[in-house]
Amino acid sequence: MDIFSQYRDLVDSLIVAAKKMYDFRYEMSDGGNLSIRIPEKNWMIVKGTNIAFDEVDVTTLVVTDFNGNVVEGCVKPSKESLLHGVLYAALPQVHAIMHCHSPYATAWAADHDTLEFSTHHARYKLGFCPVLDTHSYVVPQESFPEIINLFHAHENMRAFILRGHGQVTVGKSMRDAAYLTELVEETAQISTLSHVIKGVREKPLMGQVM
Numbered sequence: 001m002d003i004f005s006q007y008r009d010l011v012d013s014l015i016v017a018a019k020k021m022y023d024f025r026y027e028m029s030d031g032g033n034l035s036i037r038i039p040e041k042n043w044m045i046v047k048g049t050n051i052a053f054d055e056v057d058v059t060t061l062v063v064t065d066f067n068g069n070v071v072e073g074c075v076k077p078s079k080e081s082l083l084h085g086v087l088y089a090a091l092p093q094v095h096a097i098m099h100c101h102s103p104y105a106t107a108w109a110a111d112h113d114t115l116e117f118s119t120h121h122a123r124y125k126l127g128f129c130p131v132l133d134t135h136s137y138v139v140p141q142e143s144f145p146e147i148i149n150l151f152h153a154h155e156n157m158r159a160f161i162l163r164g165h166g167q168v169t170v171g172k173s174m175r176d177a178a179y180l181t182e183l184v185e186e187t188a189q190i191s192t193l194s195h196v197i198k199g200v201r202e203k204p205l206m207g208q209v210m
C-alpha cells in the first residue's frame with residue numbers, strides 16, 4: 001500500500017485545512033504551505049511547491065524526510081519544507097505546521113515585534129508570538145537556530161510571524177494548527193482595529209480644535 005493510502009486520514013486533514021485557508025482568503029495565489037508528521041517515522045507529508053491551497057489533494061502532496069528528500073510523490077516539495085523538517089526534528093510535540101500570508105497578521109508584523117494579545121483567549125492559547133525578520137521570501141537556514149531557541153525558551157509558544165511574509169503555527173494536529181492560524185489572524189485584526197479606534201478617540205473632533 002502506498003504511503004498516501006496508508007495515512008489517508010492525515011492527507012484528508014491537510015486537504016480540509018488548506019481549502020479552509022483558501023476560502024478564508026488567508027492565502028491567495030499559490031503561496032503558503034502546510035505539512036503533517038507521519039507518526040513514528042522521520043517523515044512528513046508536505047504541500048508541493050507552487051501549488052495553491054485550493055489545489056491540495058493526494059496528487060499535489062509529497063512525502064519527504066526531515067531534510068526535504070522525497071520519499072514518495074510526484075511533485076517538488078514546498079520551498080519551506082526544510083523549516084518544517086527542522087521544527088519536527090527539534091520539537092517532538094509538534095505534529096502539524098501551517099504557514100500562510102494572512103493579511104492582518106502580516107500587516108501587524110510590519111511595525112511590531114510581537115503580536116499584541118487583544119483578547120484574553122489569544123493570550124491563553126498563544127502564550128507568546130514573536131515577529132521575526134528574515135529578509136527573505138523563504139526562511140533561510142541561518143534563521144533556524146533562532147526559531148528553535150525561541151520555542152525552547154517559551155514553552156507555550158505556538159506561532160510566530162515573519163515580517164514582510166506571513167505567519168507560521170505549530171499544532172498537535174492539522175486541525176489544531178489551522179485553528180491557531182485563525183486565532184493569530186483574528187487577534188491581529190482585533191489589535192489593528194483597537195489601535196485605529198484608540199487613535200480616533202485620542203484625536204480632537206473636527207470643529208473642536210481650540
Ligand SMILES: [Zn+2]
Binds near residue numbers: 032100101165
Ligand atoms: Zn510564505
